[in-house]
Amino acid sequence: YIYRKYGRDRAGIAATVISYRPKSAIRDVAKAFGLSEDVALALSKSVYWFSHEQFEEGRIREAGLDPDSRELRQVVAFATELLGFPRHLSQHVGGFVISRGPLHELVPIENAAMEQRTCIQWDKDDIDALGMLKIDVLALGMLTCIRKCFELLEQHHGKKYELATIPQNDPATYDMLCRADSVGVFQVESRAQMTMLPRLKPRNFYDLTIEVAIVRPGPIQGDMVHPYLLRRSGKQPVTFPSKELEAVLGKTLGVPLFQEQCMRIAIECAGFTPGEADQLRRAMATFKHTGTIHKFHRKVVDGMTARGYDAEFAESIFKQLEGFGSYGFPESHAASFALLVYISAWLKCHYPAAFAAAILNSQPMGFYAPAQLVRDAREHGVEFRPIDVNYSFWDNTLEPTPRGPALRLGFRQIKGCREADIERLVAARAEGVYALRDLRRQARLGVPALELLARADAFGSLGLSRREALWHIRALRDNPLPLFEFAEASEPAGSNLPPADTGVEPEVELPRLTTGEQVVQDYRTNHLSLRPHPMQLLRPRMAELGVVQSKQLAVLPQDRRVKVAGLVLVRQRPGTASGVIFATLEDEQGVINLIIWPKVFEQYRKAALGSRLLYAEGKLQREDGVIHVIADRLVDQTALLGELSQIDVEGAFDGVQSRADEMQKPPPGHFKSIREVEVSFPDGRNFR
Secondary structure, eight states: OHHHHHOTTTEEEEEEEEEOOHHHHHHHHHHHTTOOHHHHHHHHHTSOTTOOSOOOHHHHHHTTOOTTOHHHHHHHHHHHHHTTSEEEEEEEEEEEEEOSSOGGGTSOEEEOSSTTOEEEEEEHHHHHHTTOOOEEOOOOHHHHHHHHHHHHHHHHHOOOOOGGGSOSSOHHHHHHHHTTOOTTSSSSOSHHHHHHHHHHOOOSHHHHHHHHHHSSHHHHHTTOHHHHHHHHTTSSOOOOSSHHHHHHHGGGTTOOOSHHHHHHHHHHHHOOOHHHHHHHHHHHTSOTTTOOGGGGHHHHHHHHHHTTOOHHHHHHHHHHHHHGGGTOOOHHHHHHHHHHHHHHHHHHHHOHHHHHHHHHHTOSOSSSOHHHHHHHHHHTTOOEEOOOTTTOOSSOEEEOOTTSOEEEOOGGGSTTOOHHHHHHHHHHGGGOOOSHHHHHHHHTOOHHHHHHHHHTTOOGGGTOOHHHHHHHHTTOOSSOOHHHHHHHHHSOTTOOSOOGGGOOOOOOOOOOOOHHHHHHHHHHHHSOOSSOOHHHHTHHHHHHTTOOOGGGGGTSOTTOEEEEEEEEEEEEOOTTTTTOEEEEEEOSSOEEEEEEOHHHHHHTHHHHHHOSEEEEEEEEEEETTEEEEEEEEEEEOGGGGGGGGGOOOTTTTTTTOOTTSTTOOOOOOOOSOHHHHHTTSOOOEEEO
């Protein structure tokens, strides 16, 4: 929009300087030293995702390398020297410079990687030093998701919505948020936000504005969160030392949560001029390691004490202002985000199928992988139908049923699938696709594309299982001889027999896949499965270990010692958490939240960071509807995933088929190694 409105000659996006961090430094230096790729990879893996500035000898030894090696010592020394040094220029997330005349007369420009885009070769600090205006135009994945959801609602429900026409103050939406039922909802789906929602209990739009702003490093480091919650719940009185402060902080119960409030405090209570207050805002707007807010310490404290405020109170106010040096929100920004929080929550609450389809069609975005978004939508009553060559499109779509719309998975869920192939496939369906050879001939799909569809189990409506489809595809050739191509074209539609140039083969009865093999293949190809959850299949083994299911944690006694296990979804190590790691596991019933203290992490670091299936023991903690397990023992149980291929459950496919998906049999593939099974499952997403 910006480029279209103002033209590439007048608009460009600022650069950002990417500096060396441990992983990139060790990789580049190892390459320069001529180390093999496997050694360089092992070295980079010895650095944790949250590491900023150090290479630990113990981690290098743990990776199977000798930290005392002269060559490795040199690599580590040079990599350490490179830390923080500029590596390359990248593109800012949304910082535009728009000029009255030609942009190249003001700044050096270059073509961006994307077509018809212009990049400025200077970063935001360069632009600020020159006094040029930079406008942040945030490109939010949730805006795409909401637009796609609106399109689905108009198409399938006949309702036309815009951002401004969503019904306001909907009690059901706020009830859902108060339960922290917010997977997929903009901004409030993270672990910290889900923990805050039942405590803050938002009931109106301004509550959501505070919810967005309060779970930020600024308010957390400024010690503003607990005072606000205590005052909101009536456990602490709301007092103001002066009427000036009451006018500034009345809406937030005496606690500064927004940058605008900090500026007004500086003006009203510390004697700042508006210009000085803006300098304070700029100091707060930078991250702490480059921020300059400390320069205002004496001016704030002295200004407040000169106006009759207690010195201790003035210091506490400055401490809160200083917290914003680690990133705090302006109120206007928080309100804009709160609008998207409410709209996405309303859509999820009232149209879960359309919302699920829209967010899947907008990936990658958000906190959770498609498998977790599908599990959550099914818990909200959404019926899912598998990918099928006769019924799926590139995007996930809705299909009408008497019980409401069902969600048909689209081909975009298949790893490595090309949209151009699917466009030809969909066009070919107009002639009718009754057999694999019809599809190949009409859609002009090559053997690799057909094999990919077979591995995704997309031939159910043709009466072919995964294994059967692969068997028939192996007989096909990408470039058959013209004579045989003519003979094949003369065959009646609907035949799955081998092509004419391969001769007649006897019927072969292929062994069917076990339920576990199907699930592994689903995850490997589609990143998700509509069949039983892996933890459901492993539940007998979990029972032997004494592992409880996630929903039992809501009814077990407080402080009880429990054993839990699940697939690792997310690991977080916020900079404000003093080294604590928050891990989220998933079983067949829901999610389990672990808190891993630094000492426990050091003892079980390999299990904490390397597991796909993690077992944990610890104490159950439950407060205000928020459930955690304080872990004191961790075990990597990833090897158990290797047992899935041996597990078969009769009737496991009940409820997966739709009427349109005839003859969906259990399909193919024995796995050569446990590792082959393990890597089919996600490794968990890591966040700071």
